[in-house]
């Protein structure tokens with residue numbers, strides 16, 4: 001219609017949809033999945049159950065949960081030809097680039113697009129991606145380490161099996177550490193959904209053209225990779241390591257972050273929605289201390305993180321802009337204690353966010369949302385006549 005539209009860069013003040021999946025209150029630091037508080041879910045539930053809750057709307061009964069896990073395991077094999085695509089990558093390839101490529105490639109091996117109006121079809125696609133994605137994440141890691149690709153053990157739980165696929169070594173009896181399993185399960189729950197964040201909005205936008213579920217998730221992985229979004233958990237540890245190498249002088253980094261002429265930002269700080277605290281950061285901070293204690297790991301980077309957070313939280317620049325530690329600030333400290341290498345941190349975020357992406361894509365399609373196509377305010381040249389090359 002050409003009507004005047006309001007300009008809202010980054011959609012800071014725009015609701016793109018109605019959704020019944022996740023509720024956030026940025027002022028009160030509230031996060032709920034399908035009405036259940038993140039605190040209760042992190043304490044009492046497990047990641048597979050939370051995935052079911054997000055995607056199907058209710059906590060599963062015991063038999064529903066068992067059937068769900070069985071159906072996921074049935075489709076957890078990844079076509080052997082996908083390994084040829086993986087082989088094409090250099091070992092130095094970033095896992096997020098590998099994952100977005102392999103996830104998109106899954107479409108080639110599962111060509112039938114999802115008929116969203118068929119519950120059975122939708123359920124099958126959900127089980128497929130929940131089965132295959134952890135394999136791709138583990139393979140991306142093992143490729144980088146030069147290890148043989150593994151499938152783990154289907155008698156294990158969803159998160160346990162993922163850990164085994166990641167870390168089992170040939171000719172070595174793999175011992176599962178319940179501290180590692182519980183810590184990772186809790187982290188995945190805390191990352192599972194977060195309403196219309198950048199990567200979820202990307203999954204919705206791509207899916208709104210009726211592109212397939214795997215292709216939409218592949219786009220979400222690319223959006224998550226950015227250091228302003230999921231890539232921040234890798235950037236936080238790199239920042240803390242730099243501060244450690246600088247003799248622990250976090251004042252210098254705080255000054256850099258405040259310096260308008262310096263593009264450096266305090267990674268893991270600030271949030272578009274949370275203006276007091278990120279409830280996930282509070283839970284992860286406690287979990288980080290517990291896990292390092294339980295594993296007997298003494299990581300000086302945790303002390304630097306605590307000191308940095310304390311200093312920033314008492315600084316007017318951060319207070320006046322409501323900048324607090326977010327989900328990415330402490331999560332890397334746990335990943336590191338669990339033996340997960342830094343380049344894999346954002347891949348772990350993607351593994352956690354997968355159920356949220358699926359749930360939001362499904363809701364968008366079932367509600368028959370229109371194709372996403374925002375308008376713009378034009379600021380370019382007015383009408384002008386073509387100029388012959390000889391006259392330019």
Ligand code: SDX
Pocket residue numbers: 010193194196197198227228229230232257258264265266267268269270271272273321323326327328
């Ligand atoms: C995630 O959206 C989600 O829900 C995301 C997420 C999820 O679960 O999906 O929660 C996961 O992505 C968490 C955020 C991880 N990113 C980082 O930690 C990177 C560092 N943070 C910033 O880049 C920033 O805080 C964002 C990206 C998180 C939010 O950016 P906004 O909302 O666009 O805020 P802004 O860039 O407009 O900043 C407002 C002011 C600016 O200063 P002024 O121009 O007003 O003077 O605050 C400053 C910014 O310069 N600022 C920071 C800062 N974050 C904001 N200054 C220094 N360090 C920072 N981290």
